[in-house]
Amino acid sequence: GANKSKYKRILLKLSGEALTGDAEFGIDPKVLDRMALEIGQLVGIGVQVGIVVGGGNLFRGAALHEAGMDRVTGDHMGMLATVMNALAMRDALERSNIRSRVMSAIPMSGVVEHYERRTGIRYLTAGDVVLFSAGTGNPFFTTDSAACLRGIEIDADVVLKATKVDGVFDKDPARHPDASQYDHLTYDEVLDQKLGVMDLTAICLVRDHDMPVRVFNMNKPGALLNLVMGGKEGTLIDR
Ligand code: UDP
Numbered sequence: 001g002a003n004k005s006k007y008k009r010i011l012l013k014l015s016g017e018a019l020t021g022d023a024e025f026g027i028d029p030k031v032l033d034r035m036a037l038e039i040g041q042l043v044g045i046g047v048q049v050g051i052v053v054g055g056g057n058l059f060r061g062a063a064l065h066e067a068g069m070d071r072v073t074g075d076h077m078g079m080l081a082t083v084m085n086a087l088a089m090r091d092a093l094e095r096s097n098i099r100s101r102v103m104s105a106i107p108m109s110g111v112v113e114h115y116e117r118r119t120g121i122r123y124l125t126a127g128d129v130v131l132f133s134a135g136t137g138n139p140f141f142t143t144d145s146a147a148c149l150r151g152i153e154i155d156a157d158v159v160l161k162a163t164k165v166d167g168v169f170d171k172d173p174a175r176h177p178d179a180s181q182y183d184h185l186t187y188d189e190v191l192d193q194k195l196g197v198m199d200l201t202a203i204c205l206v207r208d209h210d211m212p213v214r215v216f217n218m219n220k221p222g223a224l225l226n227l228v229m230g231g232k233e234g235t236l237i238d239r
Contacts, residue, residue, distance in 0.1 A: 007156075007157040007228055008046075008047065008157055009048040009154065009156045010047060010049055010050070010157060010160055011050045011160065012039070012049060012052070013051075013054070013143065013161045014051060014052070014053045014054065014162050014218070015057075015162065016055045016058060016085055016143075017056050017057050018031070018162060018164070018219075019053070019088070025057075026057060026058060029088075032088055032089055035092065036089075036092040036093045036098060038218075038222075040096050042225065042228055043098055048124040049130075050120070050129075050130045050131075050150060050151070051131045052132045052135075052143055053089055053133060053143070054085070055078045055143065056081075057081075059077045059080075059081045061078045061140075064077060064078075075141075076139065078135070079135045082143060083104055083134050087112070089131055093129055099128045101129070104134040105136055106137050108134075112133065117153050120132070120154060121154055132146065144161070144199055144202040145201045147161070148206045148211060152205065152209045156211070159212070160213075161197070161215045162217075162218035162224075163215055163216070163217060166220070168181065168182050168235040169182070170182070184236050184237075184238075186237070187203060187206065187238070190237055191204075197213075198213070210238075210239060212236060212237065213236075213238070214227060214236050215235045215237070
């Protein structure tokens with residue numbers, strides 16, 4: 001029909017910073033509401049949506065470590081930050097009448113469910129949005145790696161990495177007005193040209209498992225729906 005989407009199941013990666021919006025720190029509920037609207041449009045056309053949220057708006061292990069804290073403790077704090085973001089996102093989704101669940105890689109009985117792959121897939125199949133929180137559950141990883149890992153585990157059709165810019169550029173578009181955007185890159189081009197799209201662990205994981213990644217601009221209204229409908233949007237990374 002007219003509503004035929006290109007993807008049946010997606011894994012959307014939202015960075016923590018994206019949730020800050022115009023706020024000074026933390027979470028801007030207005031941003032969450034706008035994202036909920038866009039995610040709701042996907043659910044409305046029958047797309048199954050898994051989400052991995054970052055925590056960089058609250059804590060980053062590496063930054064805490066630079067300030068003198070033990071790295072693993074900092075990473076634990078970073079992972080807990082992603083759970084807070086996921087709770088805020090669930091709240092926004094539920095207020096928009098979009099059924100959603102939070103699962104955590106770190107057991108947190110009474111607050112959120114412990115991550116379990118088969119249960120997560122069952123929720124997705126039932127049409128619930130599933131927020132995979134606490135990253136991979138391990139220090140020294142990032143939520144980009146968690147997004148790639150969960151995307152592969154739940155057999156998503158694509159990992160969609162939301163950013164503040166339109167895609168992957170040959171140089172920083174914020175500083176170079178003549179920067180040009182790539183429509184397509186291979187995993188090896190990303191690695192060889194050190195394009196810094198995601199950390200190496202994440203890129204190697206998607207490369208080993210042939211999981212396509214699309215980098216797109218979440219601040220551009222309608223971009224998410226457009227790309228899920230097969231429109232030209234962002235930069236595709238695959239084999
Ligand atoms: N983190 C971790 N293991 C993971 C994912 C995240 O230890 O599997 C910690 C790490 O300290 C990281 C923080 O959680 O800095 C927040 O995640 P990230 O920096 O990826 O968030 P984003 O940049 O997407 O907001």
